[in-house]
Amino acid sequence: MQAKLQEEYRRRIIPVLLERYRYRNVHQVPRIEKVVINTCVASASSIKEALEVAQADLGLITGQKPIVTLSKKNVSNFKLRKHQEIGSKVTLRGRIMYEFLERFIFAALPRIRDFRGVSAKAFDGHGNYTIGISDQSIFPEVELDKVKYTIGFDITIVTTASTNEEARSLLAEVGMPFSDKK
Known part of the structure; x- marks a missing residue:
């Protein structure tokens, strides 16, 4: 069964973008390929516990088991060693990606205090959009009573759009609340 957002993309958004940018083929219309959610726990004395909490919260929010990310080099000022576990990430595709985007755009973003849009x-110049979330408690799946550490996330939405303008149109049609709507 398809997510509502995925069904809306196929039914409503593709024809709108086809007309707006005058694509010759349906396959030229930009689409969302994947969503990557990344978190990094600062190196601390209780890094192991904080990393476990971050993985548990990331798994709860996305519904998928996160992988552990390792440091690439030694940084003595941060007490960081090469190949030390420092964070985790999840890559979402397909139905799970659309379900996450639905919850993120329509449930989590409005829960941010003093939210006026993203x-x-x-955008990175190639049609990909990255947003930083400073607190995991905006997601409805996280119980506020059980939050031990405040964990921030980077959410990257990877699209097939070739320009930032096309990607912005795609995300605006999906429902992303940009702060300076045209």
């Missing part, structure tokens, strides 16, 4: 300047 920045439209966070």
Whole structure:
């Protein structure tokens, strides 16, 4: 069974983008390929416990088991050693990706205090959008009573759009609340 957002993309968004950018083929219309959620726990004395909590919360939010990320080099000022476990990440595709985006856009983002929309300047020049979330408690799956550590996330939405303008149009049609709507 398809997610509502995926069904809406196929039914409503593809024709809108086809008309707006005058694509010759349906396959030229930009689509969301994957969503990567990444978290990094600062090196601390209780890094093992914080890493476990981050993995548990990331797994709870995404519904998928996260993988552990390792440091690439030694940084003595941060007491960081090469190949030390420092964070975790999840890559979502397909139905699970659309379900996560639905919850993120329509349930989690409005729960941010003093939320006025997301920045439209966070595109990387190749049609990918990255947003930083400073607190995991905005997600409805996380119980506030059980939050031990505040964990931030980087959420990257990877699209097949070739320009930032096309990616912005795609995400705006999906429902991403940009702060400077045109």
